[in-house]
Amino acid sequence: MKEGKWKRRLTTLIGGAIVGALSFGVWPEMWKTYGIMGGFLTATFVIGISWYMNHWLGVIDNPEGTLWVDQGLPIFGAGVAWGIVRFWPLDPAADGLAYCLGALAKIWPTLVCCVVGGALAGVAAHFAKKVVPAWRDDEKK
Amino acid sequence: MVEFLSTYSETWGMTPASVIASVFGAFAATFAVLICWPKLVKDFGAAGGILSAAFLIGTFWLLNHKLPGFGINPDQIKDASGHVQQFGLVNQAFRGSCPWVDMGSAIFCGFWVHCLMGAKRGTRRVLVMESLPRIFWALLGGVIGGVLTGLVGFSGAKLFN
Structure with a gap:
């Protein structure tokens, strides 16, 4: 077993959680406040900084010569989970x-x-x- | 033709026209990211990545995900039918009454398939098996982040009323 394997998995988990939370905590609010320009700005700030963290600095584990796991995957997972949880209280009896x-x-x-x-x-x-x-x-x- | 393309299907939650638009939207975003992003990073380093985030994700967010209804001109200009229509290419099925499907899924798939195509024959099975745990942990991280962000809806803090 490779040294630090579980630590790499933990950083992958944390990187995914942060990019997911940023995307769906910030994006809808910026869009609802500033419309199209809000979405464009959010792309710059949120995706820019989370790309820097996850892929440039390498918080999401992508060893050389392997299949690239992009941060789009945690963003997709977060969108679905956020959509389920966020609007659950609208139907509390569910x-x-x-x-x-x-x-x-x-x-x-x-x-x-x-x-x-x-x-x-x-x-x-x-x-x-x-x-x-x-x-x-x-x-x- | 028009009737077929714009007939809403209760099973899929969208019209055939939306299916075509969604596939094209996903294709366009992924192709542009695959071709441009690595080159911009190679040319400008980290600044190229932030530039890509602004121009690629910002622009394709507008193409794929923008919904009318908020912002500086919230009502938009009504189209000929007198309504405001969704113009995001990636259709959110069941008229939006389902969790958000982001174009990130398409971009992830594109990168994964692209790397798989570029790999040498015979090594592909090993590469796929190697990537599965990373996919699992990244996806789990995203789900945790989404759930925790969504919890604000449970806080019961009703402002401005």
Whole structure:
């Protein structure tokens, strides 16, 4: 077992929790106050600083030569969890497990669309990087 | 054609037009991030990453996720039907009455698939197995952050009324 493995897992967990909390604590409020410019500013501040923390400094564990785990994943998880918990008090009589499962059952159509679109883009970018001049010349070096 | 594309499906929670728009929105954001972000970071270092966050995520947030109804001109300009319509490409299903699905899911998937495509044959299975625990811990972290942020709805603090 690699040294410090659980510590790396803990930092991955903490990095995910912070980027998720920032995105869904700050983004809706900024959007509701400043509209489009609020969302744009939030992208700069929240994604900018959490990218710096998670990926530039490396709080989310991404060893060299492995499959990249992007901070989009914790943001997605946080969006779903936040959506479930935040609006639960609107329906206080709701049964816990059934409420959560019902909410999860509703998100799959959009999630499938996002996953399909994202995976297609991943494949397309793989081939694009072989022909796009800046990337192609980079590969040759 | 118009009728088929704009028929709301109770099973999916959206119209066929929304499905097409959502897939394209996810594709566009992910492709742009995959191509531009690493290059900008290579050219400008950490500042390139913050620049990417502003320009890529900021712009694609507007394309994919902006909902009308708040801000400087909250009502927008009504379109020909007399209504204000959602113009975010990634449709939030069931007319928004379900948890938020972020384009982050698409960007994560894109990066993961992209790295998998770039890997040498024969090493892919090992790489996938290696990434699973990291995916689990990152996702668990996100869920914890989302739950804790969502708890403010339980605080019962009713302001301004």
